[in-house]
Amino acid sequence: MLIGSEADGAPAAAAPAPAMPLQTFVNHLEQERAASSDGLRSWRSGEEMELSAIGILGDAVAPRRTLGEALRLFARGFPVLQSNSRISLEVIGDEAHVCYRVLDPRIWPRRADAELTLGLIRGICDRYAVPNSAIQDLCFEHQSDRDLRVLAHHLGRTPRFGQDENRIVFSARVLANTLRAEAGGDDVMTLSKRLDEALTELRRQTPVAQRVHELILAQMERGLVNQCHIAAQLGMSERSLRRALAAEGQPFHEILEECRRVHGFALLVRSDRLFGEIALLLGYSDQTAFSRAFSRWYGASPRELRKMGAEEVSVIR
Structure with a gap:
């Protein structure tokens, strides 16, 4: 994870926090999940996360006018947030598929990470007034190990487990939904430029x-x-x-x-x-x-x- 010091509440002038190895991050989430009796803990952590908490990527995504713009930018800029992972958005017929994968198969299990990330994507959708009824499918790589009724009741749809990838599918029509409230702060172009610069620097360093x-x-x-x-x-x-x-x-x-x-x-x-x-x-x-x-x-x-x-x-x- 590449979350800077500002995301952790440190002063803006402080030195950026060092990147946390993805293996360490995933293990930490898994331990928290195992220790909690709340079947929605990981999902809600993502769903309720403020975009400002994920740094430059969240700042660039937050003011996008439509959900389609926001999700495409989120997928393109995801490497600045988390390495060795991939987010994709694909429109197939009248369905929009948002998929998430940790590329390194050695990082396993990763139940909490998948739930957190798909929850974050659902949280982005909520900013554009996407109802639960628009969700047509929800898939996870991992096998079910919790009472499904909690998440199924929360979303109005029972997830499928043991799938090839983590995926949330919803009606493609909602990609045109516009932001609930006008975002303040820097203009869209400035924020997008900062994200592009961060991606360029990341490629240079990798x-x-x-x-x-x-x-x-x-x-x-x-x-x-x-x-x-x-x-x-x-x-x-x-x-x-x-x-x-x-x-x-x-x-x-x-x-x-x-x-x-x-x-x-x-x-x-x-x-x-x-x-x-x-x-x-x-x-x-x-x-x-x-x-x-x-x-x-x-x-x-x-x-x-x-x-x-x-x-x-x-x-x-």
């Missing part, structure tokens, strides 16, 4: 290898992980990308292999997908190549890994 790693994890299941495609997304030629990664001592094939290892392990132990399907999702030519790679990495076959998966907490080794 190692190329880390950016490649996140892009691969974000798109692996869509088959868009070849070096040419990743280079294009970074605005680089393949040759420039190879040079940059060589300078950091992390060639593309090693990053790709690591992403296959951690993402493949998560698919094995947290889903019931067929081994052949997982092999294709990871970009292997056939199931045999996939099995050989995982046997080499873990000293056990994919079938054996799946059997022992219930006892695994993390793929960090």
Whole structure:
């Protein structure tokens, strides 16, 4: 999380608080959730959060005229708030899908984080007078471990668990809803410029290898992980990308292999997908190549890994 000192109530002139590692942040939320008997604690924390509490991103989102503008800006600027994660907004027919993922499969479980983040998105929607009746679906990656009636009663819809991603779906018509009250403070253009500058600085400071790693994890299941495609997304030629990664001592094939290892392990132990399907999702030519790679990495076959998966907490080794 990249929340500065002003968000914590410190004077504006104070030095920014250091970034909290995402693993630490998610673990902290999970511990708070486990210690509370309130089934809505994490959701409400997000839903009731003031946008000013999330710093420059919240400041830029707050005055946007329509919900569509606010959510698109929130998705684009999310990296300044939280690393190794992705928010997306996609309109499919008459539905608007807002999805949230922590890209690193090793950060698990992350129930509280998912509930907090989707709650925050619901809170943004509330600023634009979106009723609960507009919500058409609510999905979580994690399995249900609480009484569903509390959240179902709060939203008027029973969530679905064990899904591919965390997602809230509502009628696309509400994207045109306008802000309930006129926002004060700096003008929209100034706030957007500050966010753009923060994103540019973040990209400048982030190692190329880390950016490649996140892009691969974000798109692996869509088959868009070849070096040419990743280079294009970074605005680089393949040759420039190879040079940059060589300078950091992390060639593309090693990053790709690591992403296959951690993402493949998560698919094995947290889903019931067929081994052949997982092999294709990871970009292997056939199931045999996939099995050989995982046997080499873990000293056990994919079938054996799946059997022992219930006892695994993390793929960090």
